Amino acid sequence: MTTPTAVLSATGLFTPPESISNDELVAAFNRYVAAYNTRHAAEIAAGSRAALAESGSEFIEKASGIQSRFVMDKSGILDPDIMRPQLPQRSNDEPSLQAEIGAAAAREALQGAGVDAADIDMVIVANSNMQRPYPAMAVEVQALLGCGGFAYDMNVACSSATFGVQAAADAVANGSATRALVVNAEICSAHLNFRDRDSHFIFGDAATALVVERADLAQPGRGFAIRSTRLWTQFSNNIRNNAGFLNRCEIGNDPLAADKLFVQNGRKVFKEVCPAVGEHIAAHLAACGIDAHKVRRFWLHQANRSMNELISRRVLGRDASAEEAPIILDRYANTSSAGSVIALHLYQDDLKAGDLGVLSSFGAGYSIGSVILEKR
Numbered sequence: 001m002t003t004p005t006a007v008l009s010a011t012g013l014f015t016p017p018e019s020i021s022n023d024e025l026v027a028a029f030n031r032y033v034a035a036y037n038t039r040h041a042a043e044i045a046a047g048s049r050a051a052l053a054e055s056g057s058e059f060i061e062k063a064s065g066i067q068s069r070f071v072m073d074k075s076g077i078l079d080p081d082i083m084r085p086q087l088p089q090r091s092n093d094e095p096s097l098q099a100e101i102g103a104a105a106a107r108e109a110l111q112g113a114g115v116d117a118a119d120i121d122m123v124i125v126a127n128s129n130m131q132r133p134y135p136a137m138a139v140e141v142q143a144l145l146g147c148g149g150f151a152y153d154m155n156v157a158c159s160s161a162t163f164g165v166q167a168a169a170d171a172v173a174n175g176s177a178t179r180a181l182v183v184n185a186e187i188c189s190a191h192l193n194f195r196d197r198d199s200h201f202i203f204g205d206a207a208t209a210l211v212v213e214r215a216d217l218a219q220p221g222r223g224f225a226i227r228s229t230r231l232w233t234q235f236s237n238n239i240r241n242n243a244g245f246l247n248r249c250e251i252g253n254d255p256l257a258a259d260k261l262f263v264q265n266g267r268k269v270f271k272e273v274c275p276a277v278g279e280h281i282a283a284h285l286a287a288c289g290i291d292a293h294k295v296r297r298f299w300l301h302q303a304n305r306s307m308n309e310l311i312s313r314r315v316l317g318r319d320a321s322a323e324e325a326p327i328i329l330d331r332y333a334n335t336s337s338a339g340s341v342i343a344l345h346l347y348q349d350d351l352k353a354g355d356l357g358v359l360s361s362f363g364a365g366y367s368i369g370s371v372i373l374e375k376r
């Protein structure tokens with residue numbers, strides 16, 4: 001293995017102030033279902049339209065492990081007549097919402113690293129969803145913080161964090177940057193169909209940030225050496241969102257149709273992604289000559305508790321303890337690219353110099369990324 005040239009020196013987290021419990025979400029969904037079924041009672045009775053089924057908190061917690069989620073706007077989501085976040089429109093002269101929450105997480109990461117914003121010369125915003133196509137969200141974050149150098153956006157869905165870390169570590173290793181910020185600013189509540197029983201409970205909002213810098217510039221004793229990164233992708237339609245700039249031009253296409261939001265075949269995703277992630281992490285560790293049992297912590301993408309349990313079992317050959325593979329999705333739900341970084345942010349303080357950890361994210365694409373970290 002080559003000497004590490006990049007370190008992940010600090011992390012930051014922005015958590016929205018409002019949270020929605022399963023019971024609150026289910027109550028709003030079931031009010032919508034009751035109104036829908038009443039409105040279409042005659043057709044339902046005639047058999048020409050299917051009645052909608054209610055959602056249930058018990059199912060949600062059992063199927064996903066999610067108990068609550070943080071969101072940018074609670075009242076709009078819980079209003080059965082609206083069922084989406086209601087976000088005040090901002091003028092072009094105001095900071096955009098996504099850049100603002102990304103910058104909030106970034107400020108904490110910069111403070112943790114002991115780095116001035118002006119010393120950052122690369123900013124990546126890596127998300128499942130970008131607020132707009134251009135100018136890049138990353139360039140706005142760069143300006144809000146007062147960073148130098150260059151900035152760009154990238155999107156590898158839920159895997160965006162680890163893909164961003166590899167891009168930053170490579171840039172630092174090859175000399176095109178010295179200090180990078182990787183920001184994951186996820187407003188997943190805006191791409192979630194809160195009228196879809198199968199998925200209305202899955203996502204929450206949060207922003208995370210990481211500082212990746214050249215080892216010789218980083219303050220000693222902070223963060224982690226980036227020992228190795230590994231990425232994988234394979235095309236699949238099982239997690240898809242068709243929103244895009246061609247929607248309004250495609251003949252017969254409705255830009256507001258349900259396929260312009262998150263859609264998945266959850267069962268297939270579960271069955272196909274878990275083994276692929278388990279094998280990916282095991283192969284990555286083996287390639288680096290690391291015994292999986294020597295890894296103190298797995299900061300996994302946070303989509304589903306059973307998925308994470310299965311992945312840990314595949315890597316370790318046994319169940320992981322709560323300390324080895326911490327869960328944050330119980331209170332954050334799936335925050336897409338931010339999830340694994342939230343786990344890293346909240347569960348790193350007890351590690352000692354030399355301890356090994358794996359940051360891994362996975363999702364649409366399909367895509368999988370892993371980063372092997374060694375505590376400094």
Ligand code: COA
Binds near residue numbers: 202239363
């Ligand atoms: N409330 C109550 N019951 C529900 C429900 C809800 N909100 N949604 C579905 N159900 C019912 C279904 O109707 C079905 O009933 P049936 O067995 O009588 O037909 C049953 O629960 C199982 O539904 P299914 O969709 O097969 O559930 P599941 O066990 O696969 O769990 C997910 C659904 C989404 C939690 C799960 O597939 C998953 O987490 N997949 C991983 C994918 C993922 O999270 N991806 C995100 C991007 S990485």
